Amino acid sequence: MLNELGEAIGSAIAWLTDAFFSFWEIVLGVFDGFFEGLAEGLGMQEAGPLAWLLLAVGLLLILSAIQGFLRRSIVGPIILLVLGFGLIAWAMA
Structure with a gap:
């Protein structure tokens, strides 16, 4: 019983961690694209x-x-x- 509870909590933590990293990957990709476009527009x-x-x-x-x-x-x-x-x-x- 405690084994199943531990697995459920562990999988919830793993899901939250994956969601957090996916969110930051998307945000950093947006900033990277913005600064690449800005650099191209400025001719840098x-x-x-x-x-x-x-x-x-x-x-x-x-x-x-x-x-x-x-x-x-x-x-x-x-x-x-x-x-x-x-x-x-x-x-x-």
Whole structure:
């Protein structure tokens, strides 16, 4: 009797574990497809972690430049804009 109960609990745990791993496999596949499509759309030949980091930092620098322009500054935002576009161009090369 306890043997059957143990088998039932074990099979329920195995089912939950398989369902959990299947869920994460699907979610990671979706993210992988998204980032592959984004890399192809941007023209990034080598979409490694460094390229994604450069892209993110470049976008943050461009956003910071836009904020600087809204504060009516000129020189600082132009430097940030050039650096941001340079990093993005480097990531896409």
